[in-house]
Amino acid sequence: MIRDITIGQYYPADSLLHRLDPRVKLLGTLVFIVSLFIADSWLGYVLAAAFLALMIRLSNVPLKFMLRGLKAVMILLLISVGFNIFLTDGEHVLLEFWIIKITWEGVKQALFMGTRLIFLIMGSSLMTLTTTPNQLTDGLETGLGFLKKIHVPIHEIAMMMSIALRFIPILIEETDKIMKAQMARGADFETGGLIQKAKALVPILVPLFISSFRRATDLAMAMEARCYNGGDRTKMKPLKYETRDYITYVVFAIYLALMILVGRL
Amino acid sequence: MIELKNINYTYGGGTTQQIHALKDVSLQIPDGQFIGLIGHTGSGKSTLIQHLNGLVKATSGDILYNGQSIYAEGFSMKGLRSKVGLVFQYPEHQLFETDVFTDVCFGPKNLGLDAEEIRARAREALDLVGLDESYDKVSPFELSGGQKRRVAIAGVLAMKPDVLILDEPTAGLDPKGRDEILDQVAKLHRERGITVVLVSHSMEDVAKYVDRIIVMNHGQVAFDGVPKEVFRHYQELETMGLAAPQVTYIVQALRAKGFPIGEDITTVEEAKAAILQVVGGKR
């Protein structure tokens, strides 16, 4: 149930996408997201879908696994689709009664919006699924290294990110454990109204917060004990571009160009 | 009586990292027994005991509680959980209330008892673990590790289970705290006649208290019997990363040297008596 959240999770496998340099994947994801906002026609979305399908195919991550991640954001998706259907004004009215008015433009807008959101989530989770948190922050740190010149604390930001990402699975596991422990004491998380359900969360949240603070203190202590002081550290495995990385950049450039050309037709 | 029939359990079904944590486990746990469940790290002990109160559902196999399948339609899991009390590893991490007494009340409150009964049970449970009224209003987060653990154990005892399962209740405690908790559990077993399943790494701890030892290895039951029977396999136990109590080794060494000592000795007291008898006899 709680393990269904796949955003930020890593799926260990061996594939072209797993081997790519994280900088390529980061920039690639950015390009893909930008392309989704350029797309404004059926053709554009078909192109994006084809590209995404190709990437998923190349990643060796089962589609089932990706779709499971979507379930977690279903509500968000429904809300935004709902807003678009009901609140978009247009000429071609499909249905009208009382204050509700559904227009063809609204439906189209909602469909585009929904697809865009789904692609966006799938695209970005494809990146985290094929990149370990460590690689990801490494990529960010190196890729955005130029910002250091204008005194952006990029190393610290990257470190915070990698710690946060690292803690997601730990917290999930912890939540699972605490939930079971409280269920063993007769706690019930399923029945009851909204208020009762919210109240039932207290026995989970309090221990979870306390253990997070404990973990944070322990980690900070362990880092200090090893003389961590941010700043200039060398890497054991510095990032290095390979031929496949350059090729991928070219592929992304072609994709973006295509999208600009046909995405708005 | 709890009966496990050919239980299999796999973690991470549907992903690449599947772990077959339990393999075809069949067991019977009769009422009133004091059982030690032993196994190396990762042998599946915690997974097994979570099946006993239905927190984890077996991938295949069946579990009968007093003859009724707990997986049957309409079986009350909540009822089962009030009868089979499970104290998790590091149970102190589950405390959440503002004071000790209220936290212990959480279990009985979930059973839907009336306020009077809840308070009475909480008080009784705290007494059982040796915490008097002076602790009632203390925040559980201001207690020592050992005291927190007692509060957590009391939280389960307050539900008055017929079966009490403790997952490594002594992990991370000093020898004194360890003995106190185990002695209290043994007392509970004696006086109330409840079934106790004690999960542990340490044969030493367990040998002193239990009637029966179940040894787990790689998700399977390796040995199941009274302590002296199990300890007779001390060489096999070693290959599983376990060890028989130290006295077993002394007794075996003495026997190898030709001293006429019975091989079924499991505690220091028994060994002492036997050795004195042999030595005394020679003089």
Ligand SMILES: Nc1ncnc2c1ncn2[C@@H]1O[C@H](COP(=O)(O)OP(=O)(O)OP(=O)(O)O)[C@@H](O)[C@H]1O
């Ligand atoms: N939540 C989980 N997800 C995936 N695998 C798990 C999970 N919990 C346990 N396992 C795996 O199942 C196996 C049995 O674990 P279990 O916790 O039952 O062992 P244990 O005997 O209790 O060990 P310990 O003495 O360390 O507590 C191990 O190989 C472990 O890696």
Ligand SMILES: [Mg+2]
């Ligand atoms: Mg365990």
